[in-house]
Amino acid sequence: MKGKLDEIDLKILDLLQNDCRITTKNLAKKLNLSTTPVFERIKKLEKEGYINKYVALLNERKIGLKQTVFIGVKLKGHTRSYLQKFLAQVNAFTEVMECYQVSGNFDFLLKIVLADIDAYETFVQTKLSLISELGNVHSYIAIKKGKNITTLDLKSLQNSI
Amino acid sequence: MKGKLDEIDLKILDLLQNDCRITTKNLAKKLNLSTTPVFERIKKLEKEGYINKYVALLNERKIGLKQTVFIGVKLKGHTRSYLQKFLAQVNAFTEVMECYQVSGNFDFLLKIVLADIDAYETFVQTKLSLISELGNVHSYIAIKKGKNITTLDLKSLQNSI
């Protein structure tokens, strides 16, 4: 019975991924339950690893990090050693929010958040370009931010995962 | 004096973006303050828009959404109307987590999360490819997820924003 989610679990997850400060009391009200089962279900979902973490999402612009840039990277070689060295260095850059190894005409796709275009130039010159494994790089400077959500589409799931 | 962040504010934001369930009591301890000023600073940061929202980040894999795909999109035309129609449709797709208008050899860069490659094929055939404004598309299938954080690098900021 471990690791099965019913509809109540999915609703709890969905509510929490939209607002994790909702009280168990309010959750219980929405679910027509008392607080105890809701509380225990949440603890179970946490313990079994369905919930990675609870975070505050900050306003990048207000904080002064106004520029997002995606970078497609092609390495010089593709041995395991190359990949690992590249990843280690990229992971150390605080500007890098996401890094995926991908198929297609890039080896990696990075998402970078920093103050502005100048900061981006500096980042490339003083950090990214110093990675010896680096081959070609293609930048996609964000001109306008569209949709940007962290909430997964739980409704699409056939329940009982 | 409105809209200026001092080091205490930045530390609060940094702690909250790593774990927003920390109690004001624990925050206060870390900051060598009593709970009142911490509580009031948080409320101020919320009211002034530095904090967008508090969310639970779920484990995509465990929930059954195992595939991330980035899609570079080029539109057929670039009138305002084209852009708006494209954005409206893309925003309606629950699979789309992020959408940026970018410079470079794509007009838009999308990040998609769904169950698997089959679901991706279905998404492209039944949703994405139906957008009439769509020109070329290039997919980057995530092979391996590397770094993936939501915490901004507040230490890089010269304080007093």
Next chain:
DNA sequence: TATTATTTAGAATATTATTCTATATTTTGA
């Protein structure tokens, strides 16, 4: 330097989280 505005500490109160017990419900296997 005196006045005003902010920030803070500490106490008091309101709410919520968490635990506990007993009951109800579901599941399982004979």
Next chain:
DNA sequence: TCAAAATATAGAATAATATTCTAAATAATA
């Protein structure tokens, strides 16, 4: 199908936290 076992629930009780309030301390201003 039925009874035993396991699981989930409600409701009460307790522990902890959030939130408010008052007064003192600090910083800003003219």
